[in-house]
Structure formats: C-alpha cells, structure tokens
Amino acid sequence: MDLGQVQLKRGNTAEALASWNEFLDCADGVQSVCINDALGNITARLPLIPEILAAAQRQIRDQAREPEERITPTAAARQMGRTA
Structure with a gap:
C-alpha cells in the first residue's frame, strides 16, 4: 500500500493527491514494472x-470540443491530481 492510498483511506484527499503528484514527478521517464x-x-x-x-x-x-488535443493516461492522472 502506498502513502497516497493510506491518506485517501483516512479521508485526506488533498494529501493523497499531493503524494501521488510527488511520485509522478519522481517517476517521470523511468521505465519500471513497479x-x-x-x-x-x-x-x-x-x-x-x-x-x-x-x-x-x-x-x-x-x-x-477540441479533438486534436489528446492526452495520455499518465498525463491525465497528473492533471486531475493537480486540479483538486
């Protein structure tokens, strides 16, 4: 279980999203099964x-409305986490 998941289970949505954003920043460009x-x-x-x-x-x-702009699942997760 990751820190964001623990925070989410405790009802700390903002903290969970912050943890996941930090993880995404650190993991950017790294290829790993984990x-x-x-x-x-x-x-x-x-x-x-x-x-x-x-x-x-x-x-x-x-x-x-703007079909020419597509987003990857990872980028979508990042954007959604930062909009909360």
Whole structure:
C-alpha cells in the first residue's frame, strides 16, 4: 500500500493527491514494472474521488470540443491530481 492510498483511506484527499503528484514527478521517464503498477493503482483510484470525477468529466467535455488535443493516461492522472 502506498502513502497516497493510506491518506485517501483516512479521508485526506488533498494529501493523497499531493503524494501521488510527488511520485509522478519522481517517476517521470523511468521505465519500471513497479512504477507501472503504481500508476495503474493511482489511475484506478482517481475516479473514486468526487472532485477528480468532476474534473475528468470537464476534461472529457473539453476534449470533445477540441479533438486534436489528446492526452495520455499518465498525463491525465497528473492533471486531475493537480486540479483538486
């Protein structure tokens, strides 16, 4: 279990997102099975956070208006974590 997950279980959404953002900054450009697993876990938890769900819905609407701008799942996780 990672620090962000522990913080999220305790109801500390802002702290969880900050931990995950720090992790994403450190992991940027590193190829690792462990990092990929962690990214998958983070991505799976983000939609469970109401603030993140609202941000994701806004992003989907915005992308529908601007189809030339596509975003990777990792970049989306970063953006959503920083918008909360």
